[in-house]
Amino acid sequence: MRWEGDDGRHEGWGATVFPDGWVSTGPADGGVRVHLIGSDGRIGFDRGDVVDGRTAIGWRGHCACGWQGPLWERVAKARHDFAARRIYALTEGLLFGDAPDDVAVAIRAEWETHLDPPTLVTVRQAAEAVRRARGHLDAAVHAAREDGRSWTQIGEAAGIRRQSAQDRWGP
Numbered sequence: 001m002r003w004e005g006d007d008g009r010h011e012g013w014g015a016t017v018f019p020d021g022w023v024s025t026g027p028a029d030g031g032v033r034v035h036l037i038g039s040d041g042r043i044g045f046d047r048g049d050v051v052d053g054r055t056a057i058g059w060r061g062h063c064a065c066g067w068q069g070p071l072w073e074r075v076a077k078a079r080h081d082f083a084a085r086r087i088y089a090l091t092e093g094l095l096f097g098d099a100p101d102d103v104a105v106a107i108r109a110e111w112e113t114h115l116d117p118p119t120l121v122t123v124r125q126a127a128e129a130v131r132r133a134r135g136h137l138d139a140a141v142h143a144a145r146e147d148g149r150s151w152t153q154i155g156e157a158a159g160i161r162r163q164s165a166q167d168r169w170g171p
Contacts, residue, residue, distance in 0.1 A: 003108060007121045011064040012111040014104050016056045016097030017071060022049070023062065024097055032056075032097045041066030053097025058087070059104075061111040069110040072103050141169045 003012045016024035022034040025043060028050040035048045042064070061069030072085045080088035082102070089100055099107065116124070137158070144154050155165035 014107040017058045056097040059099040061107040
């Protein structure tokens with residue numbers, strides 16, 4: 001299961017964790033496709049393998065931005081403690097290493113906490129719109145100057161004084 005952030009900068013998923021730093025990237029014939037995580041927190045797709053999901057040591061959230069959530073450790077029944085992220089999971093049905101449903105829900109909630117709040121997403125989107133608009137305005141002024149328009153005409157069109165237009169876009 002993959003999740004998308006509202007700003008298009010985040011794609012998250014719950015990964016099964018295996019010994020030696022391997023994490024799941026999807027099902028495969030007879031088990032789970034696994035890859036290593038790089039030092040930047042991103043999956044290294046250059047080298048992979050297929051393993052039996054029953055060898056999983058736990059689960060954690062991952063994001064395309066490099067974020068990694070805490071490990072939900074797979075433990076023996078006597079050590080099970082959901083609040084401490086120690087989870088007992090039967091090996092039956094774990095061929096693909098899927099997290100128990102309650103763990104999957106908790107991992108998604110952890111992933112969501114690393115996303116920017118909607119108000120900051122709106123600020124980021126508005127700032128990007130301003131940057132694009134400035135680029136369009138600069139190009140339009142350049143075209144107007146190439147067309148022989150005066151700084152007075154350009155200033156009037158931009159809603160500013162001639163001197164301000166020349167100071168901003170002039171040579």
